[in-house]
Amino acid sequence: MISSIGIIISWACLFNLLILLITKNQFRIQLLVRLNLLINFLLFCILEIALFLNDFSISYVANYSATTTPPVYKFASLWGSLDGSILLWNLILAVYFLIYLKYYKKSEEVVDIKIYTTIIIFFTSYTIFSSSPFAGCIELSSIGCQSSSLLPFQDLVMSSQGRGPNPLLQNHPLMAIHPPILYLGYIGLVLPFVITTSYLYRKDTNRNWIKLAADSTFYPWLFLTAGITLGAAWSYEVLGWGGYWAWDPVENVSFIPWLLATAFLHSSKAQINESTLLNWNYFLGGLMFLSTIFGTFITRSGVLISVHAFSNGNIGIFLLSGLAIFTLFFIYTGSRNVQYFATSKKLDNFFGKSGFFIVNNILLFISALIIFIGTIYPIFYETFYSRQLTIGRTFFDILVGPILLLLLLLMSFSIKLSVANINLSSWFKKNIVTINAALIITITISYIYSLGYLGIVTIFGAVTLTLSGLINILPKVKTRRLSGSYWTGQVAHIGIAVFSIGLILNVTQSYSSEFITTDEGNINFAGNTYVIDKAYEVSREEKDIINLPITSGSKIKNASLNIFKNSSQQAISSPAIFRNIESDTYVTIKFIDNENYKLIFRKNYGILIMWLGLALTTTSVIPKVRKIEK
Amino acid sequence: MKNKYIFFGLLLLVILLPLVYEDDESRYEKWSKNLLCPVCQGETIFDSPSEYADDMRAVLDDQISKGLTDQEIYSYWVTRFGERIITNPQNNNIEIILIPMLVSIIFTIYFLQKVRR
Numbered sequence A: 001m002i003s004s005i006g007i008i009i010s011w012a013c014l015f016n017l018l019i020l021l022i023t024k025n026q027f028r029i030q031l032l033v034r035l036n037l038l039i040n041f042l043l044f045c046i047l048e049i050a051l052f053l054n055d056f057s058i059s060y061v062a063n064y065s066a067t068t069t070p071p072v073y074k075f076a077s078l079w080g081s082l083d084g085s086i087l088l089w090n091l092i093l094a095v096y097f098l099i100y101l102k103y104y105k106k107s108e109e110v111v112d113i114k115i116y117t118t119i120i121i122f123f124t125s126y127t128i129f130s131s132s133p134f135a136g137c138i139e140l141s142s143i144g145c146q147s148s149s150l151l152p153f154q155d156l157v158m159s160s161q162g163r164g165p166n167p168l169l170q171n172h173p174l175m176a177i178h179p180p181i182l183y184l185g186y187i188g189l190v191l192p193f194v195i196t197t198s199y200l201y202r203k204d205t206n207r208n209w210i211k212l213a214a215d216s217t218f219y220p221w222l223f224l225t226a227g228i229t230l231g232a233a234w235s236y237e238v239l240g241w242g243g244y245w246a247w248d249p250v251e252n253v254s255f256i257p258w259l260l261a262t263a264f265l266h267s268s269k270a271q272i273n274e275s276t277l278l279n280w281n282y283f284l285g286g287l288m289f290l291s292t293i294f295g296t297f298i299t300r301s302g303v304l305i306s307v308h309a310f311s312n313g314n315i316g317i318f319l320l321s322g323l324a325i326f327t328l329f330f331i332y333t334g335s336r337n338v339q340y341f342a343t344s345k346k347l348d349n350f351f352g353k354s355g356f357f358i359v360n361n362i363l364l365f366i367s368a369l370i371i372f373i374g375t376i377y378p379i380f381y382e383t384f385y386s387r388q389l390t391i392g393r394t395f396f397d398i399l400v401g402p403i404l405l406l407l408l409l410l411m412s413f414s415i416k417l418s419v420a421n422i423n424l425s426s427w428f429k430k431n432i433v434t435i436n437a438a439l440i441i442t443i444t445i446s447y448i449y450s451l452g453y454l455g456i457v458t459i460f461g462a463v464t465l466t467l468s469g470l471i472n473i474l475p476k477v478k479t480r481r482l483s484g485s486y487w488t489g490q491v492a493h494i495g496i497a498v499f500s501i502g503l504i505l506n507v508t509q510s511y512s513s514e515f516i517t518t519d520e521g522n523i524n525f526a527g528n529t530y531v532i533d534k535a536y537e538v539s540r541e542e543k544d545i546i547n548l549p550i551t552s553g554s555k556i557k558n559a560s561l562n563i564f565k566n567s568s569q570q571a572i573s574s575p576a577i578f579r580n581i582e583s584d585t586y587v588t589i590k591f592i593d594n595e596n597y598k599l600i601f602r603k604n605y606g607i608l609i610m611w612l613g614l615a616l617t618t619t620s621v622i623p624k625v626r627k628i629e630k
Numbered sequence B: 001m002k003n004k005y006i007f008f009g010l011l012l013l014v015i016l017l018p019l020v021y022e023d024d025e026s027r028y029e030k031w032s033k034n035l036l037c038p039v040c041q042g043e044t045i046f047d048s049p050s051e052y053a054d055d056m057r058a059v060l061d062d063q064i065s066k067g068l069t070d071q072e073i074y075s076y077w078v079t080r081f082g083e084r085i086i087t088n089p090q091n092n093n094i095e096i097i098l099i100p101m102l103v104s105i106i107f108t109i110y111f112l113q114k115v116r117r
Helices: A002-022 A026-052 A059-064 A071-077 A082-104 A111-130 A178-188 A190-201 A208-238 A249-274 A278-300 A315-335 A338-342 A353-385 A393-414 A424-449 A453-479 A484-509 A607-619 A622-629 B002-019 B027-034 B051-065 B070-081 B095-115
Strands: A136-140 A145-149 A511-517 A522-525 A528-532 A536-539 A543-552 A555-564 A572-574 A576-578 A583-593 A596-605
Touching: A002 A026, A002 A111, A002 A136, A026 A059, A026 A071, A026 A082, A026 A111, A059 A082, A059 A136, A059 A145, A082 A111, A082 A178, A082 A190, A082 A208, A111 A190, A111 A315, A178 A190, A178 A208, A178 A249, A178 A278, A190 A208, A190 A278, A190 A315, A208 A249, A208 A278, A208 A572, A208 A607, A249 A278, A249 A353, A278 A315, A278 A338, A278 A353, A315 A338, A353 A393, A353 B095, A393 A453, A393 A484, A393 B027, A393 B095, A424 A453, A424 A484, A424 B002, A453 A484, A453 B002, A484 A596, A484 A607, A484 A622, A511 A522, A522 A596, A528 A583, A528 A596, A543 A576, A543 A583, A555 A576, A555 A583, A572 A583, A583 A607, A583 B051, B027 B051, B051 B070
Parallel strands: none
Antiparallel strands: A136 A145, A511 A596, A522 A528, A528 A543, A536 A543, A543 A555, A555 A572, A576 A583, A583 A596
8 A cells, every 4th residue: 555655656756756857837937846855755654654564565564674673663664765766865855956946046047957856856766666675575575575566556475574684774873873873974965066057058148157066065075074973983983893984886976076176165165266176167067967976877886895884686787877967968068168168357466365275276176186096996807817816095185185184285285365365484484483383292292102204294284273263263252353254264273183083092102902711801902901891681672782881980881792683693792881082992702602601801092072173163063053043 | 694504404304203203013913903804894804803814813823823924924815815814915016116116107208209399
């Protein structure tokens, strides 16, 4: 029943979009875009209802949920696998469509509506013709559903129990927040794509397009930042190895749009201020969105193996054809404007704000390029040599690390610039007190932590950046002469500086040891005593948990092993984390053998400092929001 | 002027500072960060808490205490698990580093030529 309703409404959604594609009437456009949002919201709710009613006649529900799944993970199951996540994708596309109409549509032309609608039609068609989250189950497997039908009103079969979500996806509530936030980032990048292509398709080359494109990139950028941060936090809390970033392909392809969007936020300013970089901005404006589709292709088509990858039949060829169509259109539109691009102003002097934006763009773009090559190289290698290859963290550490470090130094140097052209020696004279103070702090910190050159340069960059940021803001806070976007810019950069300090401490200082202990044993680690208590078992519907209470001072935390029923996967180890601003003590159970526990104690430095920095960057948006409300 | 001398003094201090202590990453640590745990979805044996990684670490520890050369350790693991297991393949396939470097340099030169008068 629910399956049929879902399928029919999906068709209605497509039909509505087709009308939207051919309509020219402004009022009807307004209406149909809202209707599209309503239908997509309805589809979202229907699948949620099916999940909560345990309607296992729907293949998706049978395969990715179970009666024993706790409510929050049932809710999150909607985006726990490919077909359902496209439903969320479409809903967010629909939300952004309305936002586009309200805030970014400035003319009566309909090219933009056609471009946007084509994009949504593309993804909606996938859920109708290729793989629907509402497909009814027509053949059972031992548990879950074997094969399904895309047509409504079939004779459906229903298993008594579903397979449940992947254990890793039901072990931490961040699973309910991290993917939607990340999607809000990815999909939001459709706005600058539609704005740049529609303006230039019409050869409307007044300054509006770059301003609108830059404005519309800001919020998706923020969601991307928050989404990636939450993903890192999730990994730290769940995967049990104390890591937060592994240069895994899925992480890489989320980082690429972030780097491009960061580049665009800066390069667009150069165009607004000095009408330079016109063609480059067009290129970036579209590339951000194309790179998210490419990222989805890489991670969802099964060409790469990774922690996050879930693949499904023909999504690969589907996304690749979409990527080809959008890219060709993008290139065609660009080629219509060669004359306009030729009017782009060239720079004589790089020691000015625009010059810095250019260097910043080169560095950010090169990072994206290297990450791109590192991610796809194993595919080429396997094709040509028929051997598998892993490109791991050392590759990225060697190649991307120094570039990011250069960016940090560039930031600390340029954050105080307000004039177009500056003279290096006068800049130096003006800032020497700040630089000296930064050097003293750097030497102190580096001495305490025995940092090498990499650490010293990072700390110096971060401290200089923080000091100059504070010197910029503080006097203005007193006199209350602080514009929203100025404040946002400064705080976002200070956040990155704080993050860098945490990161370098984490990379250089962290260490670990293993201990074998029995009940009520004592463990001395990093100058503290940890008392191990008797382990006890908690049985829940979906899993058994073995908790091992660990006491340090007045704090008691549980390290635990989660053994999921319905799953062949090995037990998932949840850490006990004793937090502290300088470092975390992160304890995981390796295994339990009779009365013996094997425990890993990790001292992870700088974790809270990192989260603090990223949170600062994310909240830097607040003054900008207030500005818009006015 | 006084600030300038302070600056150069501090700069000298910062450059000399790391010479006071030494790099203490052991060969064992380097190698365990370099070997992928084949059963743990993209984690190295340095990171992975799994028992499989444990066994691999024991073998590696043994190899290093016996003083095997890097080449011997490399071929031991690659003949058993394939090239996939090495997470820094650039040591043996230098083009993996050179290609992105070359692409980046070409891009930078091209870009600068385009925006400069």
